[in-house]
Amino acid sequence: MALSFKLLDSVFLSRRCHRQNALHPLLGPLLTDCISKLYSSYRRPGTSPDNTPPWKMNFSFEKGVDVIKKNFGLLKKELVDHWKGPEGYHFDEYLLQQTRVVWEFRSQKDLDEWVVSSDAEIGGKSETYLKLGKNNQTALLYGTLSTEVPRDGETRYSGYCSMKTKLPKGAFGTKKYYDWSNFNSLYLRIRGDGRPWMINIYTNPYFSHQKDDLYNYFMFTRGGPYWQEIKIPFSKFFLSSRGRIQDEQYPLWLDKISTVGFTLGDKADGPFQLEIDFIGLLKDRAHTEEFAYEKYEKNPQA
Amino acid sequence: MNPYTSVIITLSLIMGPLLTMSSNHWIMAWTGLEISTLAIIPLIAKQHHPRAIEAATKYFLTQATASTLILFSSIMNAWTLGQWDITQMSNNTPCMILTTALAIKLGLAPFHFWLPEVLQGTTTMTALILTTWQKLAPLSLLVMTSQSLNTPLMLTLGLTSTLIGGWYGLNQTQLRKIMASSSIAHLGWMTTILTLSPKLTLLTFYTYIIMTSTTFLMIKTLETNMISVMMTSWTKLPTLNTMMMLTLMSLAGLPPLTGFTPKWLILQELTKQHMFIMAAAMALISLLSLFFYLRISYYTTITLPPNSTNYLQQWRHKTNKKLYLATMTTLSITLLPITPTLLTIP
Numbered sequence: 001m002a003l004s005f006k007l008l009d010s011v012f013l014s015r016r017c018h019r020q021n022a023l024h025p026l027l028g029p030l031l032t033d034c035i036s037k038l039y040s041s042y043r044r045p046g047t048s049p050d051n052t053p054p055w056k057m058n059f060s061f062e063k064g065v066d067v068i069k070k071n072f073g074l075l076k077k078e079l080v081d082h083w084k085g086p087e088g089y090h091f092d093e094y095l096l097q098q099t100r101v102v103w104e105f106r107s108q109k110d111l112d113e114w115v116v117s118s119d120a121e122i123g124g125k126s127e128t129y130l131k132l133g134k135n136n137q138t139a140l141l142y143g144t145l146s147t148e149v150p151r152d153g154e155t156r157y158s159g160y161c162s163m164k165t166k167l168p169k170g171a172f173g174t175k176k177y178y179d180w181s182n183f184n185s186l187y188l189r190i191r192g193d194g195r196p197w198m199i200n201i202y203t204n205p206y207f208s209h210q211k212d213d214l215y216n217y218f219m220f221t222r223g224g225p226y227w228q229e230i231k232i233p234f235s236k237f238f239l240s241s242r243g244r245i246q247d248e249q250y251p252l253w254l255d256k257i258s259t260v261g262f263t264l265g266d267k268a269d270g271p272f273q274l275e276i277d278f279i280g281l282l283k284d285r286a287h288t289e290e291f292a293y294e295k296y297e298k299n300p301q302a
Numbered sequence: 303m304n305p306y307t308s309v310i311i312t313l314s315l316i317m318g319p320l321l322t323m324s325s326n327h328w329i330m331a332w333t334g335l336e337i338s339t340l341a342i343i344p345l346i347a348k349q350h351h352p353r354a355i356e357a358a359t360k361y362f363l364t365q366a367t368a369s370t371l372i373l374f375s376s377i378m379n380a381w382t383l384g385q386w387d388i389t390q391m392s393n394n395t396p397c398m399i400l401t402t403a404l405a406i407k408l409g410l411a412p413f414h415f416w417l418p419e420v421l422q423g424t425t426t427m428t429a430l431i432l433t434t435w436q437k438l439a440p441l442s443l444l445v446m447t448s449q450s451l452n453t454p455l456m457l458t459l460g461l462t463s464t465l466i467g468g469w470y471g472l473n474q475t476q477l478r479k480i481m482a483s484s485s486i487a488h489l490g491w492m493t494t495i496l497t498l499s500p501k502l503t504l505l506t507f508y509t510y511i512i513m514t515s516t517t518f519l520m521i522k523t524l525e526t527n528m529i530s531v532m533m534t535s536w537t538k539l540p541t542l543n544t545m546m547m548l549t550l551m552s553l554a555g556l557p558p559l560t561g562f563t564p565k566w567l568i569l570q571e572l573t574k575q576h577m578f579i580m581a582a583a584m585a586l587i588s589l590l591s592l593f594f595y596l597r598i599s600y601y602t603t604i605t606l607p608p609n610s611t612n613y614l615q616q617w618r619h620k621t622n623k624k625l626y627l628a629t630m631t632t633l634s635i636t637l638l639p640i641t642p643t644l645l646t647i648p
Contacts, residue, residue, distance in 0.1 A: 083472075
């Protein structure tokens with residue numbers, strides 16, 4: 001089945017580049033700019049749909065060879081890491097870990113793992129920037145939020161900024177996941193400006209029906225010069241799909257996590273700033289809750 | 303679940319493989335396979351968790367594809383030979399397609415990708431049904447057509463499955479995924495000896511069912527799903543802990559436990575057929591599986607206090623000792639001395 005997806009993907013190619021979770025077996029490495037129309041590509045509201053025919057491609061042989069070399073290198077690394085242990089750690093070390101720092105910001109390379117976006121994509125007026133903080137010890141996400149709605153006739157709300165990790169990819173563009181099943185809380189050391197943020201965890205499901213499923217929770221920043229250490233248990237995350245909180249709530253399964261992101265959308269115009277020292281995981285033994293939300297029967301019989 | 307629904311599902315689930323096993327006509331065999339596939343889909347997706355739905359969808363797609371291929375190969379066979387008898391397959395393209403289809407059904411490498419994901423997405427009991435009962439029908443078809451199947455292909459599938467089953471389980475911490483890799487490896491052993499001695503395939507299958515069911519029932523009794531949780535579950539039932547270690551060693555195929563019987567007899571048969579390299583390769587590759595079984599036993603049984611663990615001491619609920627678990631544990635550990643009797647089972 002994965003092979004049929006790969007073949008479909010190599011057929012639907014176009015100019016703009018925005019790779020999703022797909023694989024270009026034969027032509028992929030040779031193409032410079034490519035789009036995957038497998039998960040229907042994003043069309044900015046108010047623009048006409050893109051109808052460039054698939055045979056208009058740009059070939060680049062050197063880039064193709066580089067990509068092939070890089071992928072085989074990644075494959076070799078994956079095989080060696082598999083021999084070493086889960087997630088690259090030795091098995092004993094992996095099992096007994098109680099804390100783990102997953103993302104910290106010490107260089108531009110660390111910043112490159114993150115993608116910053118805002119409503120400028122849909123024509124809004126918010127601005128978001130990400131840079132390294134003082135002494136290259138932190139990441140600073142800053143900008144201006146603007147709730148002015150873009151005048152395209154379709155959009156009704158605006159005013160959001162977000163930062164999320166790139167989808168982890170293995171060799172040949174395969175999906176890679178983090179296994180955080182040994183931990184039960186997210187640990188963040190941040191310094192905000194009093195604004196409420198939302199943390200989104202994406203599990204990158206196999207089928208596209210669930211591609212909008214996201215697990216969210218809130219992060220309330222205090223503001224002020226002191227660092228804030230926030231522990232959010234994974235049992236608190238609730239399931240939403242395309243921004244709508246689902247009636248049927250299920251706990252977040254930690255064995256296949258893909259990306260973590262922060263979103264600001266508190267309908268307050270003005271500048272914002274969030275400084276992140278590191279993002280880590282914690283096994284809080286005092287936290288024994290499995291899931292924070294109960295399912296109540298809808299339409300109960302009296 | 304609604305009692306009417308559970309009755310229908312249970313009856314269909316029981317009837318499906320029985321229909322396949324007792325049929326001579328390809329259409330009836332295919333019907334039985336479809337019934338069992340459709341019956342277990344609601345069981346896999348019972349909880350409606352996104353991962354359970356994903357597991358159910360993956361299971362359905364792979365099994366439906368395999369059923370289609372089985373139907374296609376049987377129709378092709380009927381086209382060329384003019385009859386629908388399962389045991390009278392001709393030795394060409396239909397056999398190849400049938401082998402591929404049954405490999406997909408069983409989860410043999412290189413068609414094994416669905417098995418760990420599906421087992422991980424469901425509950426323990428459904429995983430037990432998937433690895434034991436659902437394998438009856440395809441394996442019975444393999445045994446019925448074994449005289450027409452291509453021996454080098456079966457040997458390749460078997461060796462690859464054993465290798466991949468061992469390799470995949472090396473880094474797993476989730477017990478259901480480990481059992482999936484154990485299933486792939488055991489099916490590899492069964493496939494290797496299929497064309498040479500179908501009786502040994504069946505013997506391996508019976509012992510595999512007993513050992514796997516025992517392991518799954520132990521996992522269910524201890525209510526654990528990860529190795530890190532197993533480290534502190536000895537408090538619940540200390541005797542079960544010890545028996546679990548022995549059952550895992552039996553799964554690994556260590557003498558003097560039951561699991562050694564099929565491996566020994568298969569190696570003997572391979573040697574009789576002058577396939578020394580194959581026998582040596584199978585024996586060496588099963589060391590990979592032994593490694594992760596040993597690892598589970600170590601973390602379950604040997605890491606007792608004062609070793610550091612990464613899970614809280616668990617509450618001891620009312621111990622629900624089940625007689626069938628004791629019986630199955632005994633069977634999965636002590637059957638080696640009656641190997642001559644086991645050889646007489648058809």
